Amino acid sequence: MMETDVLVIGAGPAGSAAAKHAALGGASVILIDKKSEIGTPKRCAEGIYDHGLKWLEIEPDPQWAVRRINGGTIIAPDKTRLTLDETILPEKGYIIERKVFDKYMAMDAARAGAKIMVKTLAKSIMRDQDSEGSFCIVDCEQMGETIEIKARIVIAADGPESRIAKAFGINSTTKPKDMMSGVQYEMVGVNCERMDLIELHLGAFADGGYAWVFPKGDDIANVGIAISSTSERPAIEYLNEFIASYPPLSNAKAVELNVGGDPIGGLIGQISDDNLLVCGDAAGQVDPITGGGIILGMLGGKTAGQVAARAVRAKDYSARRLKEYEVLFDEYTQGAIPKLAIAKDVYRSLSDNDLNQIIHAFVGLDYNNMTLSDVLRVILKVSPRLALKFGKLFKIVFQS
Template identity: 45%
Template sequence: MSEIKEVDVLVIGAGPAGSMAGKCAAENGAKTLIIEKKSEIGTPKRCAEGIRDSDIEKLGLDIDERCIARCIDGASIISPNNTRAMFTTENIKANITGVVLERKVFDKHLTMDAIRCGCEVMIKTEATSMKRDSDGCFIVDVVSFQEKRTQIKAKIVIGADGPEGHTGPWAGINTKVPQKEMESGVQYEMTNMKMLKNDSLEFYFGSVAPGGYAWIFPKGYDTANVGIDINSAKAQKSAIEYLNDFIADCYATQDAQIVEINVGGNPLCGVFDEITTDNFMLVGDAAGCVNPVTGGGIDTAIESGMIAGEVAAKAIANGDYSKDALSDYVDYIDEHINQKFKKLIKIRDFIYDELDDSDLDEFTKALSEADFDEFSFKNMLKILMKTSPRKLLKLRKLL
């Protein structure tokens, strides 16, 4: 019979959501274990690695300087005809700075913080199945180093295994994403770039990336993450073909070469209808905590993990691991993340379904001439409303 290891809280996945969940559960008194199937935490990276300074401050993060690849001053939006709207600290006062992380270092640091708070971590340990015990707790089958098979019994399991994870379905939660809300992404890390401003993000919209966008996120004076997200239902080619075409046409990448390739899917459906059941919670990408417009999710991953860990520890202390006992987590996610995402989904559908290349050229020109203090979707929509009131009338309620 397999060895059984017993814990209060088992976190499956050591990304930002999982590590933060483990840290917060452990520092609030729960016996906590994080398992990670990969042999190195933080690899391969699955995002462009950017996070805003305002989100860092909101989450109370103290990011080690070794985790930061580049400090960022602003962003540019580039339309199909190369009209550029640039927003930096020279013309925007708030919400315009941030950092591009080195996720291979950052994720590891978050896990180390969890360990320092009393959390146990097992890497190269993969969950292969999960079932309930007679007392309602979960028994998770895992395979670790040298194919060693073990069982872990947990009063609460936190699923932090990403957009293609299995823990949600194992717990009886439907996490299937409709094709129209699933993005296909490819990203190259490239060097020998020729960037107009090598400390500013660039976003390219229109037919260059059907149902999505292309991006350049600087990581150094001539190095950057260059990627693309597309909606396969709207596209005529694969994501990698669109990315290669973008690179061939973009001045910044003409002489650049690839040093790393990352691929993956990105759910833009918003938070799933269910993210908890008895003895179980989903966090981060596994819960759908991914921005439906940008596909970004580092901040919401950390935020969801933080709250899930606190709620889990409280449930352990009270001896009640039911769905009702975990409802504070659901309530928080709904108020602080899901309600915002519901509005962003409407904005996403408008941008990707209603606007053609000529519209985007016109609107980007209007943005380039606009004057506002804070960089936000709300302020951009106000400018666009003035440009084309008829098309944007349907979005008035979002303002």
């Protein structure tokens, strides 16, 4: 039997962040992943923003930060373009190479002192007690052999509908209405107007979601779509129709296909318990509007690792002690996920005509000194009905 203070299950960005910060806090850490190669297959549009990297104290590295992004363009259903670039937005970002980034983050965890074990699948979990308090025994399968790992704290970072959380009695099931079905090509031969801006294409054509073009090189981009998981047709049909209809992609050819589900229902009901912390997609630490989860998941992982290390030092692995994780994550993110979930519901209620009107109203405005009140006044000019809807949203989202 192997013994460790903290066992992290899942070596995505959230799990690696958890392992790194638990190890930096003085805990012994094992990080396991069921795959033989960390980072594959990718299920991500690969966008990340500067401020998030600063929160995580990560310096961009050209090994994985492959394209500088200076803003974005929102395309209305009627093809009107609203561009928010470096002349308007102070925030910039990168398109990253997830296959490299995930491995890089796992290496960071290893350098901090975590032991990495690939091709290792957690099969079952049992709680027990000894003279030092409660612990877990995790039965794992590694390359055809069964091994046992004894851990004081388990951090579940095993993705949507976490099996590990369920093993502890937590309901991590995502309702169909709260799951997006995503599909993406990495394409070459892309010829967008500006290859330093991401593009978000809105409208009913995406059946409750949106399409995107995220540049990765001079003529390379991730081109994808996320639709409601309850849609009658598969997501790839919607994506192929979008590509066929968009002139900058007329000569583009796919070199890679990525598919996956994205939980957008917000945080699951419980993300900590006796001997357990849950982070990343497993915890629902995902932006409900865009489905982006790298930064939020890694903030969850970082917080979980720090709390786990403190609990190990205190020799207290109880749910009461580990509840600190939920409080700190909410503080660090300023309660962003529940608020964004409300914004998602507003977005889904907008018709193509609503979207056209809103985007038309914001084209050409001076954003340098614009306040939230100014934004609401612009929407009021478009439609009192929409202003009422957004007014309620702003009151809830920005009340803190």
